[in-house]
Amino acid sequence: MKITHLENLDCYRMHTPKWAITPTSGAGAASQGGRANRKGLEALYLSLEPETAIAEFQQGSPFLPPGLLVSYSLTLNRVLDFTNGYHESWPSIWKDFFCDWRKIRFNEGVEPPSWLIGDLALEGDYAGILFSSIANPGGRNLVIYTDQLPLHGTLAVNDPHGDLPSNQSSWNHSQ
Secondary structure (H helix, E strand, O other), X not given: OOEEEEEEEEEEEEEOHHHOOXXXXXXXXXXXXXXXXXXXXXEEEEEOXXXXXXXXXXXXXXXXXXXXXXXXXXXXXXXXXXXXXXOOOOOHHHHHOOOOHHHHHHHOOOXXXXXXXXXXXXXXXXXXXXXXXXXXXXXXXXXXXXXXXXXXXXXXXXXXXXXXXXXXXXXXXXX
């Protein structure tokens, strides 16, 4: 497996505006699971290009819902680099990383194989997985297991003027 170190990397994520109060939380992915994390496991999905973050947020819809693009600076050790896809030297389970995990989980009620890949990454003490975007061909994504951040790296939100909301009261609307 290819293991990489990411140093002062710019990353991006489109947030649903209401949840921009917690831009480093992996709780959203933990609520239902994600490509490489099972339900209950906090993970933060970032993109390495702003266009990829927008495409991932849009999820193939012809319409772009309201979103807030946030940028980050990341340093992270022990990242599995899967951007070149499966190689026969990798365990065969990795062939299924790009499975339609939503269909498998929600329509078929079965645990997606990509969740097992996330489990293997954590068992190997990896902080995340770098992988190619399906939503934006040529783009790259990174899943970070947020519990691993204190051990393997740092993540800083770029908010020099304090523009991000700090709590849910920002979303109370007066009539």
